[in-house]
Amino acid sequence: MKKKIMIGSFMAVTVLAGIIFAADHIDAPAVTGANSTSTGADITDIYAFQSPADNSKMVFVMNVQGLMSPAVTSAANFPNNVLYEINIDNTGDNVEDLVIQAMVQNGKLRVYGPVAPSSPGTSSTVRTNGTVTETAVTTYGTTTAIVGTNNGIKIFAGPRDDPFFFDLARFKEIIGGTQTGFRSAGVDTFAGTNVLSIVIEVPKALLGNATTVNVWGETKSK
Amino acid sequence: MKLIIGNIPLFILLALALVVSSCDKDEDKDDFDTSGTYTIKDQMARPAIATVFVGASRKDEFNSTTPSTMSAAFKTDIVNKLTAFGYTTNALGQTKDQFAGLLATDVLNVKTSGVTTFFDGTNVLTGRKLDDDVIDTELLLIFGGAAGTSNPGLTKDNVNANDKAFLTTFPYLAQPW
Numbered sequence: 001m002k003k004k005i006m007i008g009s010f011m012a013v014t015v016l017a018g019i020i021f022a023a024d025h026i027d028a029p030a031v032t033g034a035n036s037t038s039t040g041a042d043i044t045d046i047y048a049f050q051s052p053a054d055n056s057k058m059v060f061v062m063n064v065q066g067l068m069s070p071a072v073t074s075a076a077n078f079p080n081n082v083l084y085e086i087n088i089d090n091t092g093d094n095v096e097d098l099v100i101q102a103m104v105q106n107g108k109l110r111v112y113g114p115v116a117p118s119s120p121g122t123s124s125t126v127r128t129n130g131t132v133t134e135t136a137v138t139t140y141g142t143t144t145a146i147v148g149t150n151n152g153i154k155i156f157a158g159p160r161d162d163p164f165f166f167d168l169a170r171f172k173e174i175i176g177g178t179q180t181g182f183r184s185a186g187v188d189t190f191a192g193t194n195v196l197s198i199v200i201e202v203p204k205a206l207l208g209n210a211t212t213v214n215v216w217g218e219t220k221s222k
Numbered sequence: 223m224k225l226i227i228g229n230i231p232l233f234i235l236l237a238l239a240l241v242v243s244s245c246d247k248d249e250d251k252d253d254f255d256t257s258g259t260y261t262i263k264d265q266m267a268r269p270a271i272a273t274v275f276v277g278a279s280r281k282d283e284f285n286s287t288t289p290s291t292m293s294a295a296f297k298t299d300i301v302n303k304l305t306a307f308g309y310t311t312n313a314l315g316q317t318k319d320q321f322a323g324l325l326a327t328d329v330l331n332v333k334t335s336g337v338t339t340f341f342d343g344t345n346v347l348t349g350r351k352l353d354d355d356v357i358d359t360e361l362l363l364i365f366g367g368a369a370g371t372s373n374p375g376l377t378k379d380n381v382n383a384n385d386k387a388f389l390t391t392f393p394y395l396a397q398p399w
Binding site: 024028041042043045046047048049050051052053055058059061069070073080082083087089093094095103105106108110120121122123124125126128140143145147154156159160161163164165166167170171174180181182183184185186187188190191192193194197199201204207209210211212213214215216217218219220221222 | 253254255256257258259260261262263264265266267269270272273281282285286288289290292327328329330331332333334335336337338339348349350351352353355357374375376378379380381382383384385386388390391392393394395396397398399
């Protein structure tokens with residue numbers, strides 16, 4: 001089914017109905033579709049920023065499983081067959097030179113790297129020769145975040161407030177042609193919703209010496 | 223020199239230490255299954271690119287195409303979408319082709335020193351931090367034209383901050399609801 005939409009008064013765009021515009025929430029049919037066997041692998045957002053607490057460190061965030069109510073959050077888990085991978089290109093060719101690989105099994109988060117991948121691309125093996133950092137997953141209702149540390153690396157896994165904010169509801173009305181612009185006081189569709197977060201802070205010295213790196217997140221499963 | 227600590231003979235402490243360390247080794251070996259090959263399920267970097275610019279029929283392909291080959295695979299789709307949006311140029315002075323080329327290669331460009339932000343009024347695409355209003359930045363670049371003043375009703379959603387304050391210490395994200 002297709003819908004015709006108007007944006008402003010001058011352009012008509014045809015898009016497939018049912019598109020949800022968000023950061024990347026529910027935007028991987030292979031993962032979120034009815035027949036998916038890996039629903040825990042839907043990435044909602046990737047962040048990469050200099051640590052606000054230590055400018056010699058870089059922080060990487062991968063959020064998965066978006067739009068969770070508190071009740072849903074309390075039952076949410078990181079599946080044990082998913083590899084959460086931060087990819088880092090430090091030579092400018094958009095091919096990963098380093099990976100940071102995170103896994104959750106038996107209530108524990110383990111993070112390998114940063115370390116060179118066995119081979120770049122869409123298939124990965126776990127690089128157990130890298131620096132290994134481990135900690136318990138912070139469960140829902142635990143007020144103090146459980147943080148693992150090793151050689152200047154800090155890691156965390158657990159439910160968090162979704163840091164993404166956007167008046168998605170109004171945007172959908174614009175896309176649907178019933179509104180022509182955003183409202184003067186927007187309403188955050190993601191207010192009150194949670195994600196599962198993996199947060200990894202690493203010394204910048206472990207990322208090579210490029211002035212700019214290219215970063216993306218991947219979920220992989222077996 | 224005493225060989226007793228508290229009331230416990232040293233050899234018992236040593237024996238306990240051996241048991242403890244061997245438990246740790248067993249944990250490392252047995253607890254985590256790291257075997258096998260993992261294949262891609264989802265991928266992203268810049269927010270909302272797949273959602274806005276890639277049609278439903280190619281989303282899984284977009285989410286599993288390595289960034290080095292994304293431009294060749296998806297730039298034409300994005301050019302067409304920009305045409306549909308009435309795009310001519312943006313505040314970065316990019317032609318449709320240049321902007322599409324940037325968007326098609328879905329990576330976050332991250333500076334390794336200094337400010338890391340999607341856009342803070344001065345720095346552009348040097349990272350993505352938690353409080354960046356990434357949607358307004360993208361709307362502005364897509365709909366705002368050369369001066370950022372075109373289509374004023376479409377260039378900001380007027381949600382300018384998260385619903386919870388971020389932390390100043392690791393892990394920085396706020397506690398869940």
